Each structure stands twice: as structure tokens, then as C-alpha cells.
Amino acid sequence: PVDCYQQAQDVLTDYDNLIASGEEIRDSITAIQDRALEAFQSLNPEILTIDDEDVQLAVKASNINETLKLLDDNEQFLPFSKVVIIMECNNAGDTTFSFDSSQIAFDLVKSKVRTDSLYGKFPLKLVNFVELDPNKPDSQPKGYLPVKTPLGSSSMPTSGFGLNFELNLGSLGALAGAAQFVVNLLVVWQPNSDGSQEKAQTFVGLRLPGIGGDVLGFPLQSVLKLSFKTVELIVDRSSNNAAYLLKIKKIALKLFVLSFPPNGQTEIVIFGNPDATDSNDAVGWYAAYAK
Structure with a gap:
């Protein structure tokens, strides 16, 4: 019975350690999210000290998103869609690009x-x-x-x-x-x-x-x-x-x-x-x- 009791105590201790580790991981994730959000809002990814590929990709994606928001409020640009870039390639490795604007559409509501x-x-x-x-x-x-x-x-x-x-x-x-x-x-x-x-x-x-x-x-x-x-x-x-x-x-x-x-x-x-x-x-x- 003593051995069983000790084993149970060990299991509880391991469980507590696991919970603590999970909370630490959760806190780390929250810290990453907070710092990433701060970087996103300031468009300054250099403040992120965590060298994580996923985080850096998120920063780049956020920069693009924020830049698009800035473009929406910029009177120097005319928003458009449905422009097609066509890439053609062959077995020899030759690649050509062509531009198709026949279906272009302008968003005059968002245009300044x-x-x-x-x-x-x-x-x-x-x-x-x-x-x-x-x-x-x-x-x-x-x-x-x-x-x-x-x-x-x-x-x-x-x-x-x-x-x-x-x-x-x-x-x-x-x-x-x-x-x-x-x-x-x-x-x-x-x-x-x-x-x-x-x-x-x-x-x-x-x-x-x-x-x-x-x-x-x-x-x-x-x-x-x-x-x-x-x-x-x-x-x-x-x-x-x-x-x-x-x-x-x-x-x-x-x-x-x-x-x-x-x-x-x-x-x-x-x-x-x-x-x-x-x-x-x-x-x-x-x-x-x-x-």
C-alpha cells in the first residue's frame, strides 16, 4: 500500500509539473502574440526578439495587410481587381509572362x-x-x-x-x-x-x-x-x-x-x-x- 501511495503521489506530481509546463507554454504563446501584435501595429518587426519562422511570416503578412489598409486611404492610388498575369513555360525551362487587363474592374467607392x-x-x-x-x-x-x-x-x-x-x-x-x-x-x-x-x-x-x-x-x-x-x-x-x-x-x-x-x-x-x-x-x- 505504501508503494501504491508513493506511485500515486509521483503521478500527481508529474501531473502538476505537466500543468505548470502547459501554463508556461501558454504564457509564452500569449507573450509571442502580444509582441507580434505590437509589431504588427507599429509595422516594425525588428522588435520581435523571437527567432521563429512562423512568427516572422506572420509579421510579413501583417505588414502587407497594414500596407493595403494604408493604400485604401491614399489618394495617389486607384484600387482595381481582376488583372491577370499569365505565365507560360515549356520543357526547355523557358518562361514568358503576359499581362491581361481585359477584365479589369475599378473600385471607385474606395478610391479617393x-x-x-x-x-x-x-x-x-x-x-x-x-x-x-x-x-x-x-x-x-x-x-x-x-x-x-x-x-x-x-x-x-x-x-x-x-x-x-x-x-x-x-x-x-x-x-x-x-x-x-x-x-x-x-x-x-x-x-x-x-x-x-x-x-x-x-x-x-x-x-x-x-x-x-x-x-x-x-x-x-x-x-x-x-x-x-x-x-x-x-x-x-x-x-x-x-x-x-x-x-x-x-x-x-x-x-x-x-x-x-x-x-x-x-x-x-x-x-x-x-x-x-x-x-x-x-x-x-x-x-x-x-x-
Whole structure:
């Protein structure tokens, strides 16, 4: 009986030691979690002194997560999804990558409108993403008139990427069947081969609605045509709020070979609300005629 009692005592002691070891392990795990959380919140994994692969992987994962949260609140980025990177390889070990943006989708709800941006001052609506591929002639947008901007004026590049916007300029009234006068504004950039952002080729184009994609005219009542020669986008930063002006120059109303006014120059200036902050749904117009 004494031996049995001693064995029972030994079992209880071992059990107590096991419980104590378990509590110590649990406390260690809690300490790891607390320190990892502190590192996650401060984005500073160096404060973790525990050299554990799982913990370090967790830190890296947390850094990515926190960085994504920062990007959500950053007005310099446009969140998107459904972009596909395709990898192709063969038995020889050759690997090629291709970029497929045909299904790209933008999250405009999470996107922040940049202060004093054109998007915030004009009633622009993002329609689609454009990818220009020199091997695919159909990828080149048609019917766009180059717009002179502070970035300069250049022809559309053969390769690059772009954003296509709709710009609602209101209505031309009964002459256009009271339909909304919506034009397309295309912004295209061609990345530099070295990855730098300095002096990258850019193109801004304007396309009018209408049958045939006439670059320099807009049909009215199927007989008349509202035509113009050049378009310029001007930015005024002289005041606290930036203002944008879209100047359409040398406007004429044409009927076959007749043009009105027959002489002189007519310009229309379209401007957005300079006091707008994150959205703008209207524009103003004024016109000038010089003999």
C-alpha cells in the first residue's frame, strides 16, 4: 500500500509539473502574440526578439495587410481587381509572362479623389481601362482629337495604357433632340523602358459623339454639323483652388459647304466648379466671337 501511495503521489506530481509546463507554454504563446501584435501595429518587426519562422511570416503578412489598409486611404492610388498575369513555360525551362487587363474592374467607392484634380472639378465618369498593343491594331482607339495640355501635345503612342472617361457637357437642346452631349476624354501614357516617371510620353484626346466617329464635328438634326479645329485644356493655379478650363476653338455651324459665322473666330470655354472637393456634376459655358 505504501508503494501504491508513493506511485500515486509521483503521478500527481508529474501531473502538476505537466500543468505548470502547459501554463508556461501558454504564457509564452500569449507573450509571442502580444509582441507580434505590437509589431504588427507599429509595422516594425525588428522588435520581435523571437527567432521563429512562423512568427516572422506572420509579421510579413501583417505588414502587407497594414500596407493595403494604408493604400485604401491614399489618394495617389486607384484600387482595381481582376488583372491577370499569365505565365507560360515549356520543357526547355523557358518562361514568358503576359499581362491581361481585359477584365479589369475599378473600385471607385474606395478610391479617393485627389485634391485639385481634374476628376474632382469636372463631371467625369471612368468608363474603361485601355491597353495599347502594337501587335493588335484594333487596340488603338479611333476618332480622338489631340488635346493640348500643360503636359504638351503629342500623337497617340503605339503602346501604353490609358483611362477612358465620359464627360457630360449638358444638352444642346432641340437641335440635338434634347440628348445629353457626352464626349469621351482619353488619357494615355507610355511607360519609359527604364521604369522612370520622368518625361513619359502622354496623350490626351477628345472624341465627340456621333455616327462615324468624326474627329472634328458633331451632327445636328442629321443635316447641320457643329465643327471645331482645336481643343486645349488649361489649368489655373493662381488661387487656392485649382480651376480647369476646356477651350474649344474655331467653332462653326456648317450646312454642306456653307459655314456660320462666315468670318471671324468663335471659341467656347467650358469650366468646372473650382470649389468642388470630391465630386462635380455640372459645368459652365461661355462663348466669345471675334471678327
